[in-house]
Amino acid sequence: xxxxxxxxxxxxxxxxxxxxxxxxxxxxxxxxxxxxxxxxxxxxxxxxxxxxxxxxxxxxxxxxxxxxxxxxxxxxxxxxxxxxxxxxxxxxxxxxxxxxxxxxxxxxxxxxxx
Amino acid sequence: xxxxxxxxxxxxxxxxxxxxxxxxxxxxxxxxxxxxxxxxxxxxxxxxxxxxxxxxxxxxxxxxxxxxxxxxxxxxxxxxxxxxxxxxxxxxxxxxxxxxxxxxxxxxxxxxxxxx
Numbered sequence: 001x002x003x004x005x006x007x008x009x010x011x012x013x014x015x016x017x018x019x020x021x022x023x024x025x026x027x028x029x030x031x032x033x034x035x036x037x038x039x040x041x042x043x044x045x046x047x048x049x050x051x052x053x054x055x056x057x058x059x060x061x062x063x064x065x066x067x068x069x070x071x072x073x074x075x076x077x078x079x080x081x082x083x084x085x086x087x088x089x090x091x092x093x094x095x096x097x098x099x100x101x102x103x104x105x106x107x108x109x110x111x112x113x114x
Numbered sequence: 115x116x117x118x119x120x121x122x123x124x125x126x127x128x129x130x131x132x133x134x135x136x137x138x139x140x141x142x143x144x145x146x147x148x149x150x151x152x153x154x155x156x157x158x159x160x161x162x163x164x165x166x167x168x169x170x171x172x173x174x175x176x177x178x179x180x181x182x183x184x185x186x187x188x189x190x191x192x193x194x195x196x197x198x199x200x201x202x203x204x205x206x207x208x209x210x211x212x213x214x215x216x217x218x219x220x221x222x223x224x225x226x227x228x229x230x
Contacts, residue, residue: 009154043204043221090156100145100208102219104156
């Protein structure tokens, strides 16, 4: 079955440090890949997505992610963390012909320390 | 402003009671989705609909029901058969759900359901 794994349910970084949130998917078929962010008691907001083309994708708020087919990964990075980045982050995949359903990872809570 | 409106924000269910969560969108999207969110489990798909008067079960449909009588509305009923309904429920929509797997899903702000 197709699945998404986010390594680390909690990640803590200092303000100004590099943010790295890991996402791996399991499928022999190239997926469409998404990162969403969720602030407490709110819905999800899209950070970025990869469908085709350039494998390095830039999103909002300074985040970017790189699709590595050989590693089946789509890790999310940001060079310098801000306090406002503290939230829960979800990696998700969908597949052509799969009715647009999203398969979500378990989520990673990012804590930013002053 | 275009978007997805979920109501109520908080909902309490008594034993044996059915409750309905509302989801309305004015984005003119064809596809709508209901997800359940539990801590540490990500989001799990309950039901989805790609077109009016049609919907399909997701991964955890037991104890839930939906209808899609209008394009803009996709209410979710949590029935008494759902024995563990306490969760955060999120509604989403996207354009061309069947042919647009790469299309973005837009989410509402959620409804938090608790059992009394």
